Amino acid sequence: MTRTVYVNGDYLPETEATVSIFDRGFLMGDAVYEVTSVLGGKLLDYAGHEARLARSLSELEMTNPVSAEDLLEVHRQLVIRNGIENGLIYLQISRGNAGDRSFVFPDASVPGTVVLFTQSVPDLETTPASQKGIKVISFDDLRWGRRDIKTVQLLWPSMAKMAAKKAGCEDAFFVKDGMVTEGSSSNAYIVKGNRIITRPLSNDILHGITRATLLKYAAETQYEIEERAFTIEEAQNADEAFVTGASTFITPVVEVDGKAVGTGAPGPVAQRLRELYIAEGKKAAI
Template sequence: MRTVYVNGEYLPEDQAKVSVFDRGFLFADGVYEVTSVLDGKLIDFAGHAKRLQRSMDELDMKAAIDMDDLLGIHRELVVRNDLSEGLIYLQVTRGAADRDFLYPAEDTPPTIVLFTQAKPGLAANPMAKTGMKIVTVPDRRWGRRDIKTVQLLYPSMGKMAAKAQGADDAWMVEDGAVTEGTSNNAYIVKDGVIVTRHLGEEILHGITRKAVLALAREAQMKVEERAFTLEEALQADEAFITSASSFVMPVVSIDGETVGTGKPGKIVGRLREIYLEEMRKAAV
């Protein structure tokens, strides 16, 4: 049985509880982060902690916990759950208060929950060799997608739509352009150039995205940060996604149409190799 963290306590998962009045439950008034663990160490923790703070700031949420203490909790959960390879999920909500659309009093303590998910073989995912099949869905989310909130119903619907069509995931499209995947950032490669949506309120500012683009540029790869159309994606030489849980993952078909050769490309393969190598070195 897993040990989880709830509001200052480490508890067996079957004893962990939060209030029915928690605003995360009533209003999706909360933010979250997911940090990968490889070899018992945290991948890009500093980036996730920084984005967590940004998300809270954007929602006028009080500082939930000191980031050094947060690192300590993550490490403790790794030890208590003997986690070698997997994920740590962190959620912070505005806390519990009687149901009201107005925010509760400023001294309302936030709710802080963390738990682990063991994922043996996370870095050796066989899909990295076969590639993902993607379908597209309209992007009908709220406008502030740059804030990593727990409002995940529409992305969940997108994943279910993909599953119903025999695909692995969905990319969301708005005004003819791809925004991002249901839980990942989206990329194409054309004539050696890596193209991904520019940062803005339309997409999540991916931590893995930031690291991958920096590593690509260090490797002298060409990068363009701009919107790309679904038509461009269908004509691309390669396509891929990035996320904390899948790292760099190739896409080999979109809406039933083959991308490039229909097999993972060289640029995507090289990026995944570089990313895993460098992130393992920097892991804490």
């Protein structure tokens, strides 16, 4: 089935969608993105993604060519037109096409490029990774310093994913100055007793939307939240470890650099939090 995608105001078959070779997202990685999950045909945590998109654009001195109301309608239309029950909507906004290649930003009159498309994920609630957990390796964090801006500069995370795959694992924990920053496409956590430990917000990590919602639910469920950096060794010796992301929710980590975490199987805290996140997310979905 050919998907319907959105490009600069038009709904098109994916086979007919095009973007200029001079677009700065293509030439410079000068673009931001968001991924919103869809469960039961509704959008999860949409307000958070909308707010983070606005922040990312502002930090890069970009404007959104689409109003907030219209952007929500585009998301809803893509869900309907593609018959998405469970899945994802990818949104990307670049600084646009100035007609040639230049390091200098184009004039503000040049409109940005807006692209959205869907991905159907029927088992989004019960993915194999959520049932079995994932294995991760440690990987040097050599990304640029503004990881709090959700840009399309994903080459290093892709290299981390590939290194993990070659090692027979599913993902990587980035490490900077001996401390875990986050996963290659997720926020990272460990569990010790009743404490959930995760790195505090800063320019070093993405300000995860799932992270914010998860920590809110966890605090309401009487878990103690400790925001600090932790080491790979701490992760290996924790009771549990897990990651969060918009497309993966809460996913247990069962092995770090070849050493089992806890029992080597998904732990009760991660499982409980995943169930809570999905249940509450569905109630609040739009």
